[in-house]
Amino acid sequence: MECCGGHSYVDFIESPYFNKTNPVPLSCCTLRTKDPLNPVPTNKAECFKSANEQDTKPNVYLHTTNCTGALENWLSSKTVILVSVAFAVAILQLLGIVFACCLRKEILGGEKF
Numbered sequence: 001m002e003c004c005g006g007h008s009y010v011d012f013i014e015s016p017y018f019n020k021t022n023p024v025p026l027s028c029c030t031l032r033t034k035d036p037l038n039p040v041p042t043n044k045a046e047c048f049k050s051a052n053e054q055d056t057k058p059n060v061y062l063h064t065t066n067c068t069g070a071l072e073n074w075l076s077s078k079t080v081i082l083v084s085v086a087f088a089v090a091i092l093q094l095l096g097i098v099f100a101c102c103l104r105k106e107i108l109g110g111e112k113f
Contacts (some may be wrong), residue, residue, distance in 0.1 A: 001074065003067040004028035009051055023051040028063050 004024060005011035012024045027038040029047035033040045044061050046061040058064055075082070 001067060001070040002030075002063050003065045004063040005066055006068050008066050009062060010054055011052070011053065020052060021038060021048070023048055024062070030061055030063065043047040 005028070009024050009028050012018050012028070013063070018024060018036075024047070026041055026044070027036070029041035029044060031039050032042050041061070043061050050059050050062040
């Protein structure tokens with residue numbers, strides 16, 4: 001999604017797992033490859049330098065957008081698909097209930113409940 005952190009990349013700066021030499025995860029930098037197991041930044045030094053400066057302007061080497069907003073944008077762009085899938089699942093559930101009732105009636109030989 002090309003984003004970093006819940007609010008911004010600054011979320012990582014106060015973390016005990018990161019320091020001045022590694023202020024943000026490599027996934028916060030712009031990457032050459034899309035491999036999540038082996039992220040390769042386009043320019044690691046410039047990315048970390050930008051993170052240490054805490055510059056909030058759009059940056060070529062560092063993703064400055066927050067992931068919360070990016071996720072909301074992605075979900076809103078997929079709303080029609082998500083609602084359609086939920087509706088289809090609901091219809092399948094109702095059909096399953098109807099068929100189960102019909103099967104029960106056949107098994108009991110048409111007897112009433």
